[in-house]
Amino acid sequence: MKEHHNDSRTTNFKQSWFWKQIINNKVVSVLLVSLLIFFNIFMLGKISGIFQPIEIVLSIVGPPVVFSTIFYYLLNPVVDWLEKKRFTRNTAIAFVFSLIILLIIVGINFIVPIIQRQLESLIENWPVYWNSLMVQLDELLGTEAFTGFMDKMSETSLIDNLSGQASGFLNVTVGGIGSFIGTLTQVGITLFTTPFILYYLLKEGDKVPDNILRVLPTKIRGNMREILEDINKQISSYVRGQLIVAAAVGIMFWVGFSIIGLDFALTLGIFAGFMNLIPYLGSFLAMIPAVIVAIVDSPFMLVTVLVVFGIEQFLEGRVISPQILGNTLKIHPINIIFLLLVAGRLFGVMGVILGIPGYAVLKIIVSRTFAWYQKYSGLYEEQDLTDYSELIKKEDNR
Template identity: 30%
Template sequence: MTNKLWFQTGIGILLAMLIIFMFQQIHDVFNPLIIIAKTIFLPLLIGGVLFYLTRPLLHFLEAKKLPRWASITFVLVVVAAVFWLIYAMIAPVIGEQAGSLAKNTPQMIDEGEKWVDYLLSHRDDLPPQAQESVESAITNVSNNLNDWTVGFGSWLLTFLQNFFQALFLLILAPFFLVYMLKDHEKFAPFVAGFFNGERRTWIRKTLHDLDVTLRSYIQGQLLVSFLVGVMLLIGYLIIDLNYALLLALFGMMTNVIPFLGPYLAVVPAMFIALLQEPQMALYVAIIMLVAQQIESNFISPNVMGKALDVHPLTVITVILAAGNIAGIWGVILAIPFYGVVKTILSNLYQKRTEIREAAGKEID
């Protein structure tokens, strides 16, 4: 019975749960390590993303017989130039649109209040159930308005604190990038050096597969998000939507979140469109629909291919679970983390199958 897969799997799950339970009992011992991990998480993440984006350029330069240090220096110059160019081109427009949005916010709130007043003045024309829903919503808003105001102020203060803290930590990102570009070939041999024989070969193959999975996802997802942002910008400019660049950039950033991103991106665009001109909301919905259809049917299949090969239902389940566990970072990192776990399990299953086949041939 001990050789059965279900028995070994059950024992493995029980041991994992026991280890997690023991960690929870002595979690105070690991608090310093947790603080260190939280401190380096963001710069390490950004450095890793930049590493996968710039590594092809590094390999191209080295193929042209450029030394490693000169290639890394050139890569850093290119990265800095790209960020500066993006800032120089986009920052003035974003600043202007953000200032205009802040200036017009009171007017937009007044327009929203007019819609609410209109709804209230005609609520007697609504069905009884709709009337009850409207009155219940008004009561909830009135009762919770002060709490929401205090909560928003607290959230804003926390956001600003985290923002400036993250801005400070971003200084560490280039250092992580430099060392990743310099020593990335040494990682797999270093880890595999703790093993011998076939295990060393399996470790190196698994690490290579993990590298391919992360590279395909990061490079593909960022390129897809950029193309979606461009399509949204073109569409918003065609219909002359206010704050087009700001909304397109928001759509590009939210598209990093699989499945949920498009729905998050369309909310502020629909709100702006409704206040600008009600029928424009329909145009925004059409633009978002067309952009997502092009992305899902043409761009992603050609850019991403089958890098992760995850079923849409699995994507939804993983994102919702990760969001409840780790918040926004869980939502963003859920799919690549799932891809990493899937790659490891696939290699474990393949290795186990090879062992069982080899054992069967010896018996024969």
């Protein structure tokens, strides 16, 4: 009798206006969930101080882990290939490490001195190059706007420098020393710990997913394994491809600038390779110092530099990137540009470099989580769910 009474009350509640209009309303449910999410974000902002120790730990541990992961994705195929050639895993890792040390020694003895001389000359002559560029722009446009602007900037900066040195010398000095020591310590920790982390990743990297899954509930291990496999596949392809393309771009610029006789060819080529790690914008940013040097040299040199840039862009866009990268992350170019702007504003240079693979990881997690939510929430049509699952499978098979 009591159970029948409870069932009757439950039925009446589900037929009430409160159930129909509030509890069982999809719009209201979405609004409530959104409200809870924003409330949690607001509260986390208010208690952000308790996360400062975590931030300090991540700032110390993060760089060596990131660099070790990058080198792992780059070197792991080489170690696997050597292992197939009847090397033991440890012997293959030792051989790769020995090769890296040899390349570092060669670079320090032969390449670094050339870069050092070119950098010193470029930095020493940069004011001359810049002033000459302003004069030529004024002559081209028939105005004195650029030279006048530079004169005002030099006067302003002189006054600001004198007043700043008079007022804040001690604070700047103490802060600079503290910042220098902190940076030096961070660099030392990164250089010391990265080889050890890289060694264990190369040796036991394939066991990392199993170690992560071991601490998760059994029911979600299957889905989590798929997520980890997708993340590993996309990030490894992106990291290897991006580094190979950057190296190819640097070599092409170096060879091209050397052929046309541009000053600082090696330094500008290496700079172009590093800048190419920034998608879409890197090559154009790398051309700025090369164009300035070429303008100061002669109009003919400017034309040849632009020809080198056009040939490089053609080879990179039509041959190298499609063969090596393809459409690895399946991210629209507009999204990439906005992502670079936001990540650069929030996290600086590392945000620009790591923002895109980080976004790819979040995209995989969100898409898989949304597919799981569609399946178990019952709020979506079965046909829509089937179409979305087929869409995910098609994207995975590309």
